[in-house]
Amino acid sequence: MAAAAPAWTFIALFLPFLAAILAPFLVSRLGDKAAWIVALAPALSFLHFCGFLPEISAGEVATGGYAWVPSLNLSFSWFIDGLSLTFALLITGIGTLIVIYSGGYLKGHRHLGRFLSFILLFMGAMLGLVVSDSFLMLFVYWELTSIASFLLIGFDHEREAARRAALQALLVTGAGGLSLLAGLVFLWNVTGVTQLSLLVHLGDALRMSPFYLPALFLVLGGAFTKSAQFPFHFWLPNAMEAPTPVSAYLHSATMVKAGVYLLMRLNPVLGGTPAWEILLPFFGGVTLVAGALIGIRQTDLKLMLAYTTMASLGLLTMLTGFGSPHAIEAAVLYLVAHSLFKGALFMVAGAVDHGTGTRELPLLGGLRRAMPITFAAAFLAACSMGGLPLFAGFLAKEEIYAALATGNPRAVFFTAAALVGNALMFAVALAVGLKPFVGEGKQTPLTPHEAPAALWLGPVILAALGLVFGIFSPLLHAYLTSPMASAVIDEPTVITIGAMPHLGLPFGLSLLTVALGILVYLGFDRARALAAQMLEGLGPGPDRWFDYFISGLVRFSAGLVRIIQPGRLEIYITATFIAVAVTLLVPLFLFDELPGMPSWPAGALVQEIAFFVIAALGIVAVLRAADRLTAIVSLGIQGFAVAVIFLLFGAPDLSFTQFMVETLSVVILTLVMTRLRLSVSDHRPPGQILLDGTIAIACGLGFALMLLKAVGTPFDPFMTDFFNTYSKAIAHGANVVNVIIVDFRGTDTLGEIAVVMVTGLAVLALIKLRAGRGAS
Amino acid sequence: MNTLILRTVAPVITALMLLFSVFVLLRGHNEPGGGFIGGLIAASALAIFGIAHGPGAVQRAIRFHPMAIAGAGLALAAVSGLVSIAAGVPFMSGLWIYPDILGTEVPLSTVISFDIGVYLVVVGSVTAIALALETEPDGGAGEGEGGG
Numbered sequence: 001m002a003a004a005a006p007a008w009t010f011i012a013l014f015l016p017f018l019a020a021i022l023a024p025f026l027v028s029r030l031g032d033k034a035a036w037i038v039a040l041a042p043a044l045s046f047l048h049f050c051g052f053l054p055e056i057s058a059g060e061v062a063t064g065g066y067a068w069v070p071s072l073n074l075s076f077s078w079f080i081d082g083l084s085l086t087f088a089l090l091i092t093g094i095g096t097l098i099v100i101y102s103g104g105y106l107k108g109h110r111h112l113g114r115f116l117s118f119i120l121l122f123m124g125a126m127l128g129l130v131v132s133d134s135f136l137m138l139f140v141y142w143e144l145t146s147i148a149s150f151l152l153i154g155f156d157h158e159r160e161a162a163r164r165a166a167l168q169a170l171l172v173t174g175a176g177g178l179s180l181l182a183g184l185v186f187l188w189n190v191t192g193v194t195q196l197s198l199l200v201h202l203g204d205a206l207r208m209s210p211f212y213l214p215a216l217f218l219v220l221g222g223a224f225t226k227s228a229q230f231p232f233h234f235w236l237p238n239a240m241e242a243p244t245p246v247s248a249y250l251h252s253a254t255m256v257k258a259g260v261y262l263l264m265r266l267n268p269v270l271g272g273t274p275a276w277e278i279l280l281p282f283f284g285g286v287t288l289v290a291g292a293l294i295g296i297r298q299t300d301l302k303l304m305l306a307y308t309t310m311a312s313l314g315l316l317t318m319l320t321g322f323g324s325p326h327a328i329e330a331a332v333l334y335l336v337a338h339s340l341f342k343g344a345l346f347m348v349a350g351a352v353d354h355g356t357g358t359r360e361l362p363l364l365g366g367l368r369r370a371m372p373i374t375f376a377a378a379f380l381a382a383c384s385m386g387g388l389p390l391f392a393g394f395l396a397k398e399e400i401y402a403a404l405a406t407g408n409p410r411a412v413f414f415t416a417a418a419l420v421g422n423a424l425m426f427a428v429a430l431a432v433g434l435k436p437f438v439g440e441g442k443q444t445p446l447t448p449h450e451a452p453a454a455l456w457l458g459p460v461i462l463a464a465l466g467l468v469f470g471i472f473s474p475l476l477h478a479y480l481t482s483p484m485a486s487a488v489i490d491e492p493t494v495i496t497i498g499a500m501p502h503l504g505l506p507f508g509l510s511l512l513t514v515a516l517g518i519l520v521y522l523g524f525d526r527a528r529a530l531a532a533q534m535l536e537g538l539g540p541g542p543d544r545w546f547d548y549f550i551s552g553l554v555r556f557s558a559g560l561v562r563i564i565q566p567g568r569l570e571i572y573i574t575a576t577f578i579a580v581a582v583t584l585l586v587p588l589f590l591f592d593e594l595p596g597m598p599s600w601p602a603g604a605l606v607q608e609i610a611f612f613v614i615a616a617l618g619i620v621a622v623l624r625a626a627d628r629l630t631a632i633v634s635l636g637i638q639g640f641a642v643a644v645i646f647l648l649f650g651a652p653d654l655s656f657t658q659f660m661v662e663t664l665s666v667v668i669l670t671l672v673m674t675r676l677r678l679s680v681s682d683h684r685p686p687g688q689i690l691l692d693g694t695i696a697i698a699c700g701l702g703f704a705l706m707l708l709k710a711v712g713t714p715f716d717p718f719m720t721d722f723f724n725t726y727s728k729a730i731a732h733g734a735n736v737v738n739v740i741i742v743d744f745r746g747t748d749t750l751g752e753i754a755v756v757m758v759t760g761l762a763v764l765a766l767i768k769l770r771a772g773r774g775a776s
Numbered sequence: 777m778n779t780l781i782l783r784t785v786a787p788v789i790t791a792l793m794l795l796f797s798v799f800v801l802l803r804g805h806n807e808p809g810g811g812f813i814g815g816l817i818a819a820s821a822l823a824i825f826g827i828a829h830g831p832g833a834v835q836r837a838i839r840f841h842p843m844a845i846a847g848a849g850l851a852l853a854a855v856s857g858l859v860s861i862a863a864g865v866p867f868m869s870g871l872w873i874y875p876d877i878l879g880t881e882v883p884l885s886t887v888i889s890f891d892i893g894v895y896l897v898v899v900g901s902v903t904a905i906a907l908a909l910e911t912e913p914d915g916g917a918g919e920g921e922g923g924g
Contacts, residue, residue, distance in 0.1 A: 652808035653808045653809070653810070653813065656800075656808055656809070656813045657812065657813050657816065660813060660816030660817055660819075660820060661816065663820050664816060664819060664820055664823065664902060664906075667820070667823050667827075667906065668905060668906060668909060671906065671909035671910055672909060675909060731870060731887070732805070732870075732872060732883065732885070732887075733805040733806060733887075734805070734806040734807070735804060735805055735806050735807055735808060735809070735810070737808075737810070738804045738805055738809070738810040738891075739805065741810060741811075741812070741894075742804075742805075742810070742811070742887050742890050742891045742894070743870045743887050746857065746868040746870075746887075746890060747857070747867065747868050749853075749890075749894060750853055750854060750857060750868070750890075753849070753850060753853060753893070753894050753897040753898070754850060756846075756897055756898060756901050757843075757846045757847065757849075757850050757897050757900070757901050759901065760842075760843060760846055760900070760901030760902070760904050760905055761843060761901075761904075763904075763905045763908070764843065764904055764905065764908050767905075767908040767909065768908070
């Protein structure tokens with residue numbers, strides 16, 4: 001079939017990136033209408049991935065890809081099973097609607113093109129993330145989603161709150177990304193594979209490994225930061241600084257679910273252990289209840305939704321880690337339902353903001369007449385979020401209670417958490433989806449008017465899908481949720497739950513949830529006050545800790561820099577040479593590796609001894625010199641003597657270079673000295689002389705001992721023989737030294753001359769900098 | 777240091793040293809020498825000229841900014857390595873041709889052009905440092921800046 005052709009899948013994966021490049025040009029030509037054209041890219045990707053549905057629902061997987069660096073076992077390869085496919089369809093499907101919505105929401109904004117570009121960049125990254133097979137690809141795309149999120153949250157970069165939120169999200173999810181990278185390295189080292197498709201079958205080996213716990217903690221570090229689990233949740237509500245399409249898309253429907261995706265993907269590998277089944281439900285449960293409580297407290301529609309999103313992510317984590325196939329099925333159903341209704345509700349909040357000029361709940365009322373279409377979408381989405389019968393949310397909630405209410409004490413605890421969380425979320429759903437539209441009309445900044453088609457199309461489609469999926473649940477199960485649950489559990493699974501109520505404990509709990517939710521909704525102001533009271537009792541939240549942490553880190557590094565970089569050359573040089581002396585001497589003494597006393601060379605020629613004496617005399621002259629200039633020139637004497645010694649012992653190239661280096665060193669040192677305008681002679685206090693002398697002697701001793709030790713070991717002539725044999729034969733050169741430099745190790749030399757040049761540039765810059773400062 | 781004797785002999789010494797540096801560079805493949813040593817000799821030659829006649833004179837003599845010479849050298853070295861793409865062999869493989877020039881077979885190679893690149897980088901970088909240091913910080917007269 002066409003969908004199976006790897007080239008088409010490759011194109012479908014890169015279509016969003018291509019559209020991201022083209023979007024700004026299209027917008028500058030066509031204005032906000034360009035969004036409809038740009039939306040074709042995700043729509044085409046969506047259709048392509050729909051082509052996989054028959055294959056995947058039959059229990060097969062689609063793989064493909066291209067080798068990238070075969071010698072390092074790196075490839076660009078994808079792996080599409082039920083889990084990946086459901087995510088891919090959500091990303092491209094909701095993405096299409098979001099692009100259209102963005103065109104309407106930011107109509108006339110001067111950076112609409114840039115915005116669409118960022119959104120599509122994110123879409124490409126997220127799509128790549130969920131189909132990645134290789135670890136490297138997964139990690140790169142994972143980080144790319146963080147970067148895209150940073151750009152989008154900070155889109156309105158002229159406001160400080162937006163900048164802070166963007167940076168915070170980047171730091172938190174970026175740190176999580178590093179943790180994930182370390183976790184993947186652990187998985188790779190333990191199992192020896194770098195592909196998720198192979199890893200899935202190695203779960204037993206991994207769970208037996210002593211590195212299981214470190215790997216688990218690191219992977220959870222990545223997943224919990226990305227999916228805003230307590231105590232890393234604080235970045236998500238702040239991320240609501242982003243324009244509403246971003247909140248709807250990244251921070252509710254897709255990106256924040258990347259952590260959940262990772263947990264689901266690794267469930268067959270890391271799951272089923274006590275650690276997994278304690279950590280995930282615990283942190284998920286805390287996130288669920290905390291998110292729902294804080295959500296009730298808010299008055300801004302977007303913030304209310306943001307906190308319920310956090311609660312939903314907690315619920316998903318809790319279910320994924322609960323440890324029964326039913327819980328996984330519930331998580332899968334809830335994930336799909338949540339993406340639909342939460343995406344719709346966020347877009348509704350944006351449409352209400354657009355139509356009235358405010359998102360503050362107390363200022364809104366009676367909009368049903370002015371905004372009937374938006375109201376319809378909002379109400380349908382709220383019903384799904386509340387889990388009323390016939391809606392997709394109902395399927396999820398029934399399955400959740402069926403999975404959790406098993407009767408053992410642990411389950412009772414989590415059932416209670418789910419009950420409280422769901423009831424509060426239902427109240428929020430009603431507050432967002434019903435309250436602004438009913439009751440008395442209120443005075444709003446703008447006269448309420450219906451949103452344009454671009455703004456209601458998305459919410460209407462998503463909200464309607466929530467109903468369609470509920471009514472035609474067998475279809476949903478056959479194509480999306482059953483294959484997805486099978487992938488997460490790693491066993492063929494069939495979900496059967498239908499949208500009609502059927503009596504039993506789960507239905508009873510559902511009724512209780514609805515009743516509680518309506519109760520909270522009716523007494524919303526009292527509930528808000530109560531929630532606020534409870535939360536204030538807990539003291540400053542992690543958001544504040546984050547600020548303390550960052551400012552503490554900045555102060556700490558400033559203090560550290562003051563200590564290790566005081567800006568005085570003497571201190572740097574002293575530290576450097578002490579380090580050299582210690583590095584050379586300590587191992588020699590510590591491991592008893594001191595060389596034996598060298599014997600007096602028999603048959604040393606007179607001229608050889610003479611040049612040794614000259615070198616020694618040069619050093620004495622340096623120490624005895626009356627002024628600095630004489631000392632520098634005397635240093636040259638010693639250098640030239642050494643160069644002659646090289647020549648005498650048969651190293652003409654080395655000797656040659658030594659001559660030139662010595663000459664230039666003397667010239668340049670002299671020039672530097674005249675430039676620094678130091679006093680003519682060198683006066684140091686006796687203590688300083690003692691210290692500097694000790695360091696100098698220690699360094700000299702260290703080099704001497706190490707060289708003696710090195711030449712004392714038996715010489716391995718392998719390389720010498722190799723170069724002597726092949727220098728002329730294959731490199732056409734008789735001078736072995738030069739042939740090594742320019743041919744055998746030419747790439748090294750290329751690097752070295754690049755260093756020479758950069759050094760030249762740096763010295764030039766330093767001199768110019770000083771000259772400039774002197775002049776001003 | 778600005779003595780009459782030095783000023784008189786400096787051009788001669790510089791010219792001889794530059795000539796010698798090219799000789800050392802070209803013979804390097806078979807005899808002691810090569811781009812690095814040649815470059816250091818040439819840099820010393822220019823330093824002597826600079827001490828005798830001032831950095832402005834050196835700058836005029838070499839026309840280009842020394843850092844530009846170094847950059848050209850680095851580019852030449854890199855390109856010499858990349859030529860091997862055309863031949864389908866790994867980066868930095870030495871390629872040789874033996875054209876017949878005036879009845880003499882002259883071996884030419886990417887290895888020698890690479891060595892010339894090394895030579896230019898060393899001359900350029902060291903001369904840039906030396907010239908910058910020789911230039912008086914306050915005056916800056918005739919400083920080697922405009923070229924390149």
